[in-house]
Amino acid sequence: MPDAEIALLAIAGMAVVTYATRAGGLWLMVHVPMSRRVESFLRYLSGSVLVALVVPAALQEGGAAWIAVAAAALVMLATKRTLLALVLGVAVGAAYRAL
Amino acid sequence: MTVRLSMQGVMRGAREMAFITASTFLFGVTFGVAARGVGMEGWTALAMSMAVFAGGSQFAALDLWHAPIPWGPLLVATFAVNARHLLLGASLYPWFSGLPPWQRYAAATLLSDANWAQAVQAHAKGERDAGYLIGSGLVMWAAWAAGTGAGAMLATLSAAALKAFGLDLIFVTFFACILVEMRRDGRDDLPWLVAAAAAVAALWWLPPHWHVLVGGVAGGVAGVLRDAGR
Helix, strand or coil: CCHHHHHHHHHHHHHHHHHHHHHHHHHHHCCCCCCHHHHHHHHHHHHHHHHHHHHHHHHHEEEEEEEHHHHHHHHHHHHHCCCHHHHHHHHCCCCCHCC | CEEEECCCHHHHHHHHHHHHHHHHHHHHHHHHHHHCCCCCCHHHHHHHHHHHHHHHHHHHHHCCCCCCHHHHHHHHHHHHHHCHHHHHHHHHHHHCCEEEEEEEHCCCCCCCCCHHHHHHHHHHHHCEEEEEHHHHHHHHHHHHHHHHHHHHHHCCCHHHHHCCHHHHHHHHHHHHHHHHHHHCCCHHHHHHHHHHHHHHHHHHHHHCCCCHHHHHHHHHHHHHHHHHHH
16 A cells, blocks of 8 residues: 555545546636537537436446336426436336345 | 526535435445455545545546556546546536636536536526535535545445445436436437447447547537538
């Protein structure tokens, strides 16, 4: 294991790099002239990032995750209430896992 | 509501994020347990969670945590795993561009997947206060640190017991709910399919952790190209 000072230095290095990724997207956009095309890209980007988070995660986790996602989506379509859909989706996924 | 950053916004974000943080806490516990598993001391794991606050990159660091520290691989891996934050930040620019730069960059300090998703949803409903992202990030940060501490202290604690309640399913389900709400008929389907295909391809054929970045960019480009061709 690294010494305490080295460990803290390594953590500080990771923190700086991570903050750069958090602030970097905003910083880059300052230098991109806003146009309708850029705005439309950013809008598609948000949904696409969510899709790219959900699909691989569900693929790796398997049945319970797909069932939780499907149940939540159905509740969401029917009620438009995020918290309700989330709680029911997770409960159904956990129940499936327990079977 | 005009664009601003205020304490009321911070409180709103914190309140509306509270439930989701059960998942963050569980993930923190698994990190604390895993850190002790590779021989890291508890205080080091906690310090890392408090200072870095980015789960994927912290797990990646555990593989590299030996003396002497492999500085290059550690910092490159941290960047690679967290590079998706660049997209999250870019997507918030239209909202945050009206803020003074110091507020804009301060609001990004606790940016992560779940509170970004929550903030995007809130923005669609009229939220304009950048404090929302800070408040929702703060409760996640607290849950992440508390989970790490609990996991590191009770290294024998079974994450499987918490998994039985499905707490590890909260994130993926939450993101799916937001997608349902965000979807515009006929416009989003094609870019989202492209995003899914690209993300799965990246998952299979690229090194770990690139799939969010690849899927996000592919979907964004697909949407713009399709619109241009209409």
